[in-house]
Amino acid sequence: MFESLTARLGDIFDRLKRRGALSEADVETALREVRVALLEADVALPVVKDFIERVKGDAIGAEVVRSVTPGHMVVKIVHDRLVETLGAASIGLDLAAAAPVVVLIVGLQGSGKTTSAAKIGRMLQERDRKRVLMASLDVYRPAAQTQLAVLGETAGVPTLPVVAGQEPVAIARRAHDAARREGFDVLLLDTAGRLHVDADLMDEAAAIAAATDPTEILLVADSLTGQDAVNVARAFQDRLKLTGIVLTRMDGDGRGGAALSMRAVTGCPIKLIGVGEKIDAIEPFHPERVASRILGMGDVVSLVEKAAATIEEADAARLQAKLESGGFDLDDMAAQLRQLRKMGGVEGVLGFLPGAAKIKKQVADANIDFKILARQEAIIGSMTKRERKNAKLLNARRKQRIAVGSGTSVPEINRLLKQYMEMESMMRKMRKLGKRGFLRNLPFGGPQFPR
Amino acid sequence: MAAAAVASRGLLSRLKAGLARTSDRLSGGITRIFRGRRVDPATIAELEELLIGADLGVATAARLAASLAREKIDRDVTVDDVRAALARDIAAILAPLARPLPIDPARKPTVILVVGVNGTGKTTTIGKLAKRLKDDGLVVHLAAGDTFRAAAIDQLKIWGERAGCPVLAREQGSDPAGLAYDALVQAKAAGADVLLIDTAGRLHNRTELMAELQKVLRVLRKLDPEAPHVRLLVLDATTGQNAHQQVETFRGMTEINGLVVTKLDGTAKGGVLVALAERFGLPVHFIGVGEAIEDLRPFEAQAFADALVGLDRSEAGGNP
Numbered sequence: 001m002f003e004s005l006t007a008r009l010g011d012i013f014d015r016l017k018r019r020g021a022l023s024e025a026d027v028e029t030a031l032r033e034v035r036v037a038l039l040e041a042d043v044a045l046p047v048v049k050d051f052i053e054r055v056k057g058d059a060i061g062a063e064v065v066r067s068v069t070p071g072h073m074v075v076k077i078v079h080d081r082l083v084e085t086l087g088a089a090s091i092g093l094d095l096a097a098a099a100p101v102v103v104l105i106v107g108l109q110g111s112g113k114t115t116s117a118a119k120i121g122r123m124l125q126e127r128d129r130k131r132v133l134m135a136s137l138d139v140y141r142p143a144a145q146t147q148l149a150v151l152g153e154t155a156g157v158p159t160l161p162v163v164a165g166q167e168p169v170a171i172a173r174r175a176h177d178a179a180r181r182e183g184f185d186v187l188l189l190d191t192a193g194r195l196h197v198d199a200d201l202m203d204e205a206a207a208i209a210a211a212t213d214p215t216e217i218l219l220v221a222d223s224l225t226g227q228d229a230v231n232v233a234r235a236f237q238d239r240l241k242l243t244g245i246v247l248t249r250m251d252g253d254g255r256g257g258a259a260l261s262m263r264a265v266t267g268c269p270i271k272l273i274g275v276g277e278k279i280d281a282i283e284p285f286h287p288e289r290v291a292s293r294i295l296g297m298g299d300v301v302s303l304v305e306k307a308a309a310t311i312e313e314a315d316a317a318r319l320q321a322k323l324e325s326g327g328f329d330l331d332d333m334a335a336q337l338r339q340l341r342k343m344g345g346v347e348g349v350l351g352f353l354p355g356a357a358k359i360k361k362q363v364a365d366a367n368i369d370f371k372i373l374a375r376q377e378a379i380i381g382s383m384t385k386r387e388r389k390n391a392k393l394l395n396a397r398r399k400q401r402i403a404v405g406s407g408t409s410v411p412e413i414n415r416l417l418k419q420y421m422e423m424e425s426m427m428r429k430m431r432k433l434g435k436r437g438f439l440r441n442l443p444f445g446g447p448q449f450p451r
Numbered sequence: 452m453a454a455a456a457v458a459s460r461g462l463l464s465r466l467k468a469g470l471a472r473t474s475d476r477l478s479g480g481i482t483r484i485f486r487g488r489r490v491d492p493a494t495i496a497e498l499e500e501l502l503i504g505a506d507l508g509v510a511t512a513a514r515l516a517a518s519l520a521r522e523k524i525d526r527d528v529t530v531d532d533v534r535a536a537l538a539r540d541i542a543a544i545l546a547p548l549a550r551p552l553p554i555d556p557a558r559k560p561t562v563i564l565v566v567g568v569n570g571t572g573k574t575t576t577i578g579k580l581a582k583r584l585k586d587d588g589l590v591v592h593l594a595a596g597d598t599f600r601a602a603a604i605d606q607l608k609i610w611g612e613r614a615g616c617p618v619l620a621r622e623q624g625s626d627p628a629g630l631a632y633d634a635l636v637q638a639k640a641a642g643a644d645v646l647l648i649d650t651a652g653r654l655h656n657r658t659e660l661m662a663e664l665q666k667v668l669r670v671l672r673k674l675d676p677e678a679p680h681v682r683l684l685v686l687d688a689t690t691g692q693n694a695h696q697q698v699e700t701f702r703g704m705t706e707i708n709g710l711v712v713t714k715l716d717g718t719a720k721g722g723v724l725v726a727l728a729e730r731f732g733l734p735v736h737f738i739g740v741g742e743a744i745e746d747l748r749p750f751e752a753q754a755f756a757d758a759l760v761g762l763d764r765s766e767a768g769g770n771p
Contacts, residue, residue: 036509042691045504109714110570110687114601140742141575142609147602150623154601195717222570226506226691228719235718249569253656253696277569277599 027059034078042257044230047085047264055081079291085260086287091269093120094243095130097215100179100187104212106205106240107220108232109193112248114144116220116274117190118151119282120246125157130185135160135175137168137208138192148190155279168192172208189214196235206239216243218271221262223247229258230265237266244271247285251275259285328427330388333420334380337373375408376416382406391417477505477720478761481537485530490523498533505722505759506691511729515540534762541725541759545752550734552681552709554584560592560638560646562671562678564631566664566705567685568697569652572713572739574603576685577647578610579747580737585614589644594634595620596627596667599651607649613744617641627651627663628670635674648679655700664705682707683736688714688721695723698731713739716746720759 031052038048058077095101103120107113117134124130134152136159138144145162152159160175172189179187191208194201209217219233219242236242245262250273263270270285380388382405387393394402394417399410480501484494495516502512518540519533554561563580565573574597584591593611595618597603604620611618619634631648638646650667653660671678684707686694701707710733712721724735735750757764 039503040509040692042506042693045500108689108717110572112570141606142578143602143605146605147600150601195714197716197718222687222689224568224687224690224693226689226693226719226723227504228506228689228717229691231718232689249654251656252568252654252693257691 024060027056031056031059038257038260042224042226042229042261044227044257044261044265046230047261050264051081051085051260082260082291083287085264086291087263087269087285091244091271092284093124093216093271095124095128095186095215100133100176100184101216102176102187102189102212102214103216103218104189104191104209104214105218105220105246106191106236107193108195108222109141111193111220111222112274113193113220114138114148114151114190115277116218116246116248116272116282117148117188118155118157119274119279120218120272121152121157121186121188122155122279123282124186125155131183132157132186132188133160133175133179133182133184134158134188134190135171136162136190137171138190139166139168139171140192144192151279168204169207169211172212176212187212196232202235202239209240217241218244218246219262219266219268220246220248221258223250223256223258223273224252225258227261229261233262233265237268242266242268244268246270246272246274248274251281328424330380330383330391330420333423334377334388337377337380375406375412378406379408379413379416391420477501477722477759478534480504481533481760482530485528485533489525489527490520490533491525492520495520495524502722505720507722508692508695508726511726514729515725531762534760537760538753538756538762542753542756544725544728545735545755547732548710548728548735549750549752550736551749552736554589554645555680556644558644558677558680560635560643561680562635562638562646562648562675563681563683564648564650564667564671564679564705565683565685565711566650566701566707567652568654568687568690569600571652571685571687571690573597573652573685574606574610574649576683576711576713576737576739576747577607577649578614579739579744581610581616581647582614582744583747584645585616590642591616591645591647592634592638592641592643593618594631594646594648596630596634596649597651598623598625598627598630603649603651628666631667632670632674635671635678639674655697655704661700661704668705681709683709683711684733685711685713686721686724688712688724689717689719691723692726694727695730698727698733702731702733707733709733710735711737711739711747712750715739716741721755722759724755725759 034055035048035052038051039045043051055078058081093103105113105117105120114136121132121134125132134148134157136145136148138148149159149162160171160178163171163174166174168191175187175189178184189208189212191205192201194205196202217240219236219240221229221232225232233242233245245266245268247256247259247262247270250256259270262268270287273283273285275281275283379402382402383394387398387402394413396410399413402408402413403410481498484497484501488494498519499512499516502515503509507515515537519536522536523532552563565577567573577593581591581593591614593607593616595604595607597607598621601623604623608618608620619630619637621630627650634646634648648667650664651660653664655661668679668682682705684698684701686697690697698707698710710724710727712724712735715721715738721738727733728735737747738750738755740746740748756762
């Protein structure tokens with residue numbers, strides 16, 4: 001999500017790292033480039049200025065100048081400041097109030113409020129075992145209330161029945177009554193998208209807040225937002241006493257400067273991030289990880305978590321058993337290909353790794369076909385069971401049949417087999433070494449897990 | 452505010468309304484920098500920052516500031532001089548972009564595919580555009596190709612009713628390419644002038660979703676090798692520099708040949724469009740300045756540039 005900025009700062013600090021000593025002028029040069037990089041990353045100008053000033057105050061000093069590795073020192077200072085600006089720790093939703101706890105969701109049009117509402121509803125219900133009721137107060141956009149109802153059905157979260165022609169504040173009151181009467185723990189109120197400069201609609205949002213006394217007022221904002229992020233955040237904060245921010249579309253390739261801007265302007269924590277279109281694609285915000293990624297240090301923690309969640313226990317245990325017995329066949333290779341694909345393919349994995357922004361760019365420049373994983377799966381899928389157990393059976397005629405079946409070519413099959421042979425021999429070597437290092441050495445030419 | 456009052460206000464005033472509300476926008480910033488000061492390296496640097504703050508991007512901001520410096524350096528200028536010079540330079544960049552939607556009455560139908568990232572306003576734009584084209588006397592068909600988002604189909608149907616245009620829709624989750632194909636068959640048979648095809652919002656870095664759009668293009672071309680004649684990308688004016696990646700990827704993968712910029716009634720003035728114009732030169736057919744059906748307006752370079760820098764021609768008229 002922050003790859004572009006990572007690449008940029010990586011370049012700058014590469015330059016710094018190559019120098020023995022760091023002068024004040026060096027700090028100035030580096031920070032000028034950090035400044036441009038942050039601006040290009042859509043961090044709002046006032047936030048950038050403030051940030052650079054603080055970093056400069058820290059960086060220009062005897063400690064840095066006398067430091068053995070001045071580049072690293074600057075990286076650390078910038079990193080610490082980034083984390084500080086983003087907020088020190090990830091904070092969950094505050095549900096410590098008398099039931100029904102009201103969570104009000106506000107934001108601009110198209111920021112992803114309704115989708116986020118459904119995701120939050122499902123999360124609270126599944127993870128926190130709360131009884132959640134959702135209600136849409138959007139009486140303006142055609143079919144908005146239907147959208148939440150449909151999403152609620154998908155997520156298994158009940159929604160307030162729609163009464164045509166009712167005003168938003170009245171719907172909010174009805175929802176509150178229903179939630180109280182029917183013993184719900186949490187009431188999620190999804191509101192209409194509104195411009196922060198639309199006085200009438202901002203009044204309406206304030207009236208809804210006054211009528212329902214929400215414990216959480218969440219501003220849903222698009223992480224692709226530009227310089228305007230500060231204006232939007234400030235306007236909502238002035239009017240509504242926000243308690244948190246939900247950043248959507250963090251799975252995009254936006255540089256995410258809006259995260260810094262909104263956090264700095266409102267002082268509200270970024271509580272959750274939306275990372276995909278699926279109903280469970282919502283995650284806590286981790287400032288440390290984001291700051292690390294900005295600085296090209298890689299989001300290692302996320303990678304490990306993702307790997308742990310993706311590689312199914314059973315599959316892993318089966319592979320482990322295979323390892324011990326020494327038999328690694330093409331079925332096992334297919335299982336590994338699937339796991340790698342689930343983790344977001346080579347590109348997805350690369351994005352998490354330290355210094356990977358650069359590699360990723362090189363990979364992109366080299367024009368490597370990432371569909372190769374799927375094609376390789378198709379090749380294995382076109383083999384018979386016997387062939388998959390025993391690759392030695394594969395003669396020229398069989399290969400031709402497989403090529404036709406999988407829509408590939410014989411050379412591609414040969415490449416796959418060569419890779420399989422390499423993996424197989426590596427597996428044998430690893431067996432000799434013992435179980436250790438199974439995860440660390442997923443035998444692909446590509447990603448190696450962090451140590 | 453009353454709907455009538457909204458409708459009666461001109462485009463420029465609608466665009467400028469946001470500016471007036473927030474003092475540190477581009478317009479107010481220019482006043483702050485240049486009131487009683489000369490054009491010198493210090494004021495130019497401040498101007499550059501101000502332009503970056505309006506999403507013009509570092510490179511474009513630097514070029515515009517440098518252009519002003521070359522022309523006016525060390526001269527006393529009025530705030531309006533600065534505004535006028537900036538507006539002129541920006542309008543010059545934008546002018547080639549202001550082109551009408553290429554609808555050829557001989558085509559029957561001209562097929563318009565509308566694509567973009569989630570939440571930029573595709574369905575709403577189609578609704579407004581349908582009304583507009585219908586009012587021009589054209590026969591317009593709609594295809595509810597966003598089969599992913601909950602209730603997007605209902606949303607387009609309601610717009611279709613408002614505009615009085617037939618909408619081809621299937622249940623949620625059906626294949627958008629198949630729907631587009633059938634919609635084109637029907638539109639051809641009915642002798643429609645325009646077919647507007649909605650698509651689900653998608654992040655441009657999701658390769659599999661972009662491939663889905665490519666399939667829509669391929670399938671339409673089986674019926675008409677030229678279709679879809681217009682591939683419109685809908686951009687949200689609040690988007691920052693990521694708009695570059697959006698345009699680049701959508702252009703590369705779905706051959707977009709036109710833009711619509713929405714949500715210009717907020718405080719974001721779509722400054723990124725200036726940088727996009729320099730880099731891609733794609734025509735901008737419409738801008739969205741509000742929620743009402745008539746708030747989709749043709750793009751005018753000068754008006755846009757004036758609004759961006761806060762130049763009011765009726766007031767500035769007396770100054771050189």
